[in-house]
Amino acid sequence: MLRFGFGLARHYQPRVAKVSLTRRLGTSKAETVGNFNRKIQNLINSQNYENASKTFEEMKGQAVKLDAETHLQMIHVYSKLNASSNALELVNSYAKQFEPKFEFYHKIFDQFIKDGKVELALQVFAHVKNLPEVNEMVYFKLLLGCEEANLPDDALALLREMKEKKLTRDVGFFNIAIYTLGKAGRLSDMDKIFQELKQEGVTPNIQTFSSLISSVIEHELPQLATVYFKEMKAQYLQSFEEAYAREAQQKGFDNQLNNLVKLYHELATIKSPVPNGAYKTLLDSLPVAHNEGL
Secondary structure, X not given: OHHHHHHHHHHHHHXXXXXXXXXXXXXHHHHHHHHHHHHHHHHHHOOOHHHHHHXXXXXXXXXXXXXXXXXXXXXXXXXXXXXXXXXXXXXXXXXXXXXXXXXXXXXXXXXXXXXXXXXXXXXXXXXXXXXXXXXXXXXXXXHXXXXXXXXXXXXXXXXHHHHHOOOOOOHHHHHHHHHHHHHOOOHHHHHHHHHHHHHOOXXXXXXXXXXXXXXXXXXXXXXXXXXXXXXXXXXXXXXXHHHHHHHHXXXXXXXXXXXXXXXXXXXXXXXXXXXXXXXXXXXXXXXXXXXXXO
16 A cells, blocks of 8 residues: 555656646746836836847747737837837737727827827827727827827818717817917918808817917918907907906916017007018917917
8 A cells, every 4th residue: 555655646746747837837938028028118218229129029039929018118119219110010910919999099199199200190090080989089189299290281181080070179179270280381271270160159269369360470461460369359358458357367377368469569550561570579479378278
């Protein structure tokens, strides 16, 4: 019996060892992915994107399967390295492997816009824009990106898509488009959006008129600036003094309306044609806070 017991123990010992070895191997694989991810993240933190890319190539050379974190890290790295095709390839790879929710794409939009790669964000958005989760906030972020990147055509396209989808376009959305078009010198398109704003029953605010007026003054069109001033006074403001007190109290405005008043009186005293740079000082002092959505 003693010999049988000893033999029985010997018989089952290799099987236990095999289970233990398998578990250890599984843990090792997980740690390998985690170790690479930690290396890449540390390189990202130190803004060493070239070496992060090299580490990623080493990871692929060892046939380590990419996880969700690896995809997100390297999309960021390739965005920073201006490797657009690589970044988009990883976005597609992630979509096929993990069947992500829209939250993933939302993160990608934020990352690309933060990195100044608005065109990439728009390319990804083109594939998912018809998903039911796409709402006003998504469009607002992309519009802000178009403003920062000086992409007036894309800003117009986004605003048009919102109308087609019957999404709510409040004054903040129109203000971004007006500012972006004005900055690009697209004054005719800028005015069309302003007219569309009014046709939809949206009330223009101080930021709307500030963007309109500063844009036309920058392109030395004082007559049009005066038209916008008169419209602001007739449609939005009963009097400059009353409006300033009301806006300052309700929304915390400080000197923006005072600058508009100052500019208005300056326009009234200057005759056409306007000399180059006549409004430079006033233009510089005219703040535009359209993206607050006030």
